[in-house]
Amino acid sequence: MIAxxxxxxxxxxxxxxxxxxxARLVGPDALVSEPHCLRAYETDGLAVYRQxxxxxxxxxxxxxxxxxxxxxxxxxxxxxxxxxxxxxxxGALPLADAVVIGLMRMNRILAIDYAxxxxxxxxxxxNLGITGAVSTQGFFYAPDPSSQLACMIGxxxxxxxxxxxxxxxxxxxxxxxxxxxxxxEGEIIRLGGTHLDAAGYDWLGILTGSEGQLAIVxxxxxxxxxxxxxxxxxxxxxxxNEVAGACVAAIIGSGIIPVAxxxxxxxxxxxxxxxxxxxxxxxxxAMLIIEVEGSPAEQEDLMSRLGEIVGRFDPLGLKIATTxxxxxxxxxxxxxxxxxxxxxxxxxxxxDGVIPTSQLSSVLHRIGEMSRSxxxxxxxxxxxxxGNLHPLILFDANDPESMAxxxxxxxxxxxxxxxxxxxxxxxxxxxxxxxxLMGVQFSAADLEQQRRVKSVFDxxxxxxxxxxxxxxATPPVIHAA
Amino acid sequence: MMAAEAPSDEAGLAAQIxxxxxxxxxxxxxxxxxxxxxxxxxxxxxxxxxxxxxGITLHSPAELVLSARAGTTLSEIExxxxxxxxxxxxxxxxxxxxxxxxxxxxxxxxxxxxxxGPRRIxxxxxxxxxxxxxxxxxxxxxxxxxxxxxxxxxxxxxxxLIAGSFGTLAVMTEITLKVLPAxxxxxxxxxxxxxxxxxxxxxxxxxxxPYAVSAAAYLPDGAAEALPGLAGLAVHPGVALxxxxxxxxxxxxxxxxxxxxxxxxxxARVIEDAESRPLWRTIRDALxxxxxxxxxxxxxxxxxxxxxxPRLAAAAAAVGGRWFLDWGGGLVWISAPADEARHRxxxxxxxxxxxxxxxxxxxxxxRPGLTALPPLSPTLxxxxxxxxxxxxxxxxxxxxRMYAGI
Ligand SMILES: Cc1cc2nc3c(=O)[nH]c(=O)nc-3n(C[C@H](O)[C@H](O)[C@H](O)COP(=O)(O)OP(=O)(O)OC[C@H]3O[C@@H](n4cnc5c(N)ncnc54)[C@H](O)[C@@H]3O)c2cc1C
Numbered sequence: 001m002i003a004x005x006x007x008x009x010x011x012x013x014x015x016x017x018x019x020x021x022x023a024r025l026v027g028p029d030a031l032v033s034e035p036h037c038l039r040a041y042e043t044d045g046l047a048v049y050r051q052x053x054x055x056x057x058x059x060x061x062x063x064x065x066x067x068x069x070x071x072x073x074x075x076x077x078x079x080x081x082x083x084x085x086x087x088x089x090x091g092a093l094p095l096a097d098a099v100v101i102g103l104m105r106m107n108r109i110l111a112i113d114y115a116x117x118x119x120x121x122x123x124x125x126x127n128l129g130i131t132g133a134v135s136t137q138g139f140f141y142a143p144d145p146s147s148q149l150a151c152m153i154g155x156x157x158x159x160x161x162x163x164x165x166x167x168x169x170x171x172x173x174x175x176x177x178x179x180x181x182x183x184x185e186g187e188i189i190r191l192g193g194t195h196l197d198a199a200g201y202d203w204l205g206i207l208t209g210s211e212g213q214l215a216i217v218x219x220x221x222x223x224x225x226x227x228x229x230x231x232x233x234x235x236x237x238x239x240x241n242e243v244a245g246a247c248v249a250a251i252i253g254s255g256i257i258p259v260a261x262x263x264x265x266x267x268x269x270x271x272x273x274x275x276x277x278x279x280x281x282x283x284x285x286a287m288l289i290i291e292v293e294g295s296p297a298e299q300e301d302l303m304s305r306l307g308e309i310v311g312r313f314d315p316l317g318l319k320i321a322t323t324x325x326x327x328x329x330x331x332x333x334x335x336x337x338x339x340x341x342x343x344x345x346x347x348x349x350x351x352d353g354v355i356p357t358s359q360l361s362s363v364l365h366r367i368g369e370m371s372r373s374x375x376x377x378x379x380x381x382x383x384x385x386x387g388n389l390h391p392l393i394l395f396d397a398n399d400p401e402s403m404a405x406x407x408x409x410x411x412x413x414x415x416x417x418x419x420x421x422x423x424x425x426x427x428x429x430x431x432x433x434x435x436x437l438m439g440v441q442f443s444a445a446d447l448e449q450q451r452r453v454k455s456v457f458d459x460x461x462x463x464x465x466x467x468x469x470x471x472x473a474t475p476p477v478i479h480a481a
Numbered sequence: 482m483m484a485a486e487a488p489s490d491e492a493g494l495a496a497q498i499x500x501x502x503x504x505x506x507x508x509x510x511x512x513x514x515x516x517x518x519x520x521x522x523x524x525x526x527x528x529x530x531x532x533x534x535x536g537i538t539l540h541s542p543a544e545l546v547l548s549a550r551a552g553t554t555l556s557e558i559e560x561x562x563x564x565x566x567x568x569x570x571x572x573x574x575x576x577x578x579x580x581x582x583x584x585x586x587x588x589x590x591x592x593x594x595x596x597x598g599p600r601r602i603x604x605x606x607x608x609x610x611x612x613x614x615x616x617x618x619x620x621x622x623x624x625x626x627x628x629x630x631x632x633x634x635x636x637x638x639x640x641x642l643i644a645g646s647f648g649t650l651a652v653m654t655e656i657t658l659k660v661l662p663a664x665x666x667x668x669x670x671x672x673x674x675x676x677x678x679x680x681x682x683x684x685x686x687x688x689x690x691p692y693a694v695s696a697a698a699y700l701p702d703g704a705a706e707a708l709p710g711l712a713g714l715a716v717h718p719g720v721a722l723x724x725x726x727x728x729x730x731x732x733x734x735x736x737x738x739x740x741x742x743x744x745x746x747x748x749a750r751v752i753e754d755a756e757s758r759p760l761w762r763t764i765r766d767a768l769x770x771x772x773x774x775x776x777x778x779x780x781x782x783x784x785x786x787x788x789x790x791p792r793l794a795a796a797a798a799a800v801g802g803r804w805f806l807d808w809g810g811g812l813v814w815i816s817a818p819a820d821e822a823r824h825r826x827x828x829x830x831x832x833x834x835x836x837x838x839x840x841x842x843x844x845x846x847x848r849p850g851l852t853a854l855p856p857l858s859p860t861l862x863x864x865x866x867x868x869x870x871x872x873x874x875x876x877x878x879x880x881x882r883m884y885a886g887i
Binding site: 210354 | 566597609624628633730788837
């Protein structure tokens with residue numbers, strides 16, 4: 001298990017006084033302090049780590065967030081921002097001496113402009129809530145994490161979240177035009193707007209994916225897009241991971257960029273089929289879900305081009321949906337994948353490493369070998385077009401030995417990803433989970449430069465501490481002219 | 482005479498910067514200096530150029546990635562991509578005619594200026610496609626951020642800060658970009674006879690259609706003169722142009738549907754591939770403004786909410802300027818005789834419209850006195866100075882290039 005820092009004893013000792021101050025700042029009904037209520041916030045999507053916080057506050061306005069941060073900075077209190085708590089890397093894990101600032105009450109849509117194709121919302125609006133607000137006009141918000149029903153746009157900004165359709169439409173960072181942020185000093189800053197390419201240094205770019213290290217996001221302006229005329233999915237089954245991987249390369253090489261290109265290996269196919277009865281091919285070693293968009297005739301044209309390419313790879317089966325229902329059926333198993341794995345194993349760790357796609361079959365082969373030597377099963381589901389793997393390691397959290405092995409196995413997979421030219425995380429973030437692996441990917445100088453940027457915004461390192469950066473280093477001091 | 486160094490490897494470049502840092506001597510950072518007229522002039526006795534850090538180091542077409550040293554020219558990269566049927570997604574412009582410099586923009590300079598062309602509205606900015614980079618900070622330390630894979634959220638994304646920082650934070654030595662297959666075919670739907678308000682409304686309808694329009698521009702008749710594909714069209718007062726880039730059958734289908742959907746704005750002409758391509762290159766490189774530009778003119782590139790484009794056009798016309806709109810109305814190119822009063826009215830109009838502006842060129846005598854970017858609020862100025870200090874504590878990299886005194 002990864003260590004959490006020693007709580008500041010002086011802060012914990014002052015808990016009662018701090019609670020009174022917080023209640024004064026946001027009102028007693030926005031303060032959570034009873035131990036049984038704090039339990040609801042003790043973990044996130046990485047449920048093997050649990051730690052109730054000192055307190056939780058649920059501000060309703062940007063000004064309240066500013067007042068809270070000003071107070072915490074003055075008192076030297078650590079702060080953990082929180083959206084829906086679906087982080088898979090322990091990004092929202094509390095600390096015993098930290099105040100959790102939950103954004104869920106800031107859940108209003110502020111403005112929608114179809115002529116300029118933008119929507120402004122508060123940070124606690126869910127990802128799907130944005131699409132829901134604009135879908136009657138035929139528009140959508142593109143990044144679509146599988147957690148989109150629950151996760152919030154503020155959390156998406158913090159994690160730079162992606163989704164199954166980001167091969168075509170990009171990740172969160174590519175769809176953000178403006179942010180309202182609050183610094184640890186309690187200053188409210190509006191960045192960007194409703195135009196493209198904000199001037200000056202790229203504040204939007206550095207904040208997106210900063211995992212709550214730099215500031216708290218309270219409002220977000222995103223681009224909204226007009227939906228395509230229609231979409232259709234295809235399912236192709238293959239005899240080996242190698243062949244499926246070669247097929248992915250051939251598709252991309254042909255000039256077709258499908259809106260989605262998802263890969264599942266044999267264990268994943270079996271788990272999802274048992275759960276969702278989606279009609280997946282149980283005799284296949286690997287399968288691809290490929291989605292295209294356009295008018296019915298365009299879909300037909302693309303499907304026939306894709307069918308021709310898939311045909312060159314000796315497929316075990318090829319199913320082209322002819323109706324929206326058939327497309328939904330093809331997606332059903334993939335969308336329920338996490339639930340499906342949850343049914344066959346008491347616990348699982350979801351890794352998120354990325355590899356150059358040419359390394360696909362050799363990496364899957366190595367993961368298979370590791371699975372046998374650790375004695376833990378693994379199912380692979382991933383975004384094939386961009387090489388973002390999601391190996392799901394199955395283990396039993398009630399068995400400390402199984403848990404320790406799973407963590408070691410996960411770390412070995414991520415080191416392998418880096419060794420073949422990839423990275424530790426493609427969309428779930430470093431969080432607490434991968435903090436100590438940062439040195440595998442970055443040199444001391446690379447990390448020091450990142451730490452300095454952290455210090456630019458948060459000189460005392462009070463925001464979401466013990467995440468992202470390996471513990472132990474002293475915060476750099478910035479002397480600006 | 483300015484001393485110029487052009488090391489041929491990263492270690493040499495780092496040594497130059499470390500020496501300058503020790504001597505507290507400012508450096509002017511350049512590739513081939515094709516964008517030297519942009520923003521503010523730098524007061525430095527020495528120039529450090531990346532032009533000898535050249536060459537493509539990786540192109541893996543099936544993985545959609547390309548890496549090149551910072552001094553590699555864009556044209557070399559575009560040729561290498563085209564040989565595999567691929568292209569740069571952001572469609573970066575070649576501004577040498579507009580800026581009156583030598584043609585040979587480098588990758589490093591283009592990323593440092595975060596310059597993107599017409600496809601920006603559909604495919605993202607060039608900064609969005611930077612997957613990773615190597616760079617040397619103001620202490621002479623080589624750093625790496627990002628990598629060579631298509632998705633990466635590991636740690637703080639320093640690439641985002643460095644791209645668009647005009648060489649003021651670190652000197653890029655190698656950049657890895659996401660690239661994509663080039664479209665099989667392009668086609669452009671043109672509707673002539675529209676004023677700016679109607680033209681931008683037509684573009685908003687096009688961009689709000691399900692046909693995946695990849696570029697949308699409006700040109701008043703003066704600027705539309707001699708554009709490919711418009712011969713015989715009664716342009717006055719202006720023409721709206723919307724581009725489709727797809728496989729051939731889709732271009733045919735979508736341009737026909739789009740023309741029909743825009744029918745309420747006027748009769749549409751569909752410009753076929755052979756003319757559509759040079760048409761958008763002309764717009765990309767702002768050639769409609771470059772033609773007839775005088776030494777004494779200034780040029781502004783302004784980004785506003787698209788619906789505000791016509792308002793900026795009116796502000797340009799009011800001071801005797803020439804203009805045209807890209808990005809569905811959201812990118813306003815303006816040229817006008819340079820003086821402080823015109824600079825003020827144009828930049829104030831940009832701010833009032835909720836947008837930002839960049840001074841692309843102005844006569845040398847005026848440049849030091851003009852703000853080249855919107856002034857910073859006190860909080861953002863403090864953050865800007867702190868970020869600068871975090872990368873370049875001695876302030877030796879391109880001081881004053883973006884903001885006076887930073
Ligand atoms: C079943 C499941 C499927 C998932 N699928 C995907 C997927 O397909 N793609 C993907 O990218 N992710 C996926 N995730 C991960 C997760 O949903 C995303 O990281 C999501 O963006 C987190 O949003 P949240 O609101 O839950 O944030 P939280 O988990 O509450 O917080 C995440 C991080 O953001 C910080 N934070 C939250 N709000 C703010 C704010 N307003 N200002 C500053 N910092 C803030 C927190 O401190 C924390 O570090 C999945 C998770 C689950 C459980």
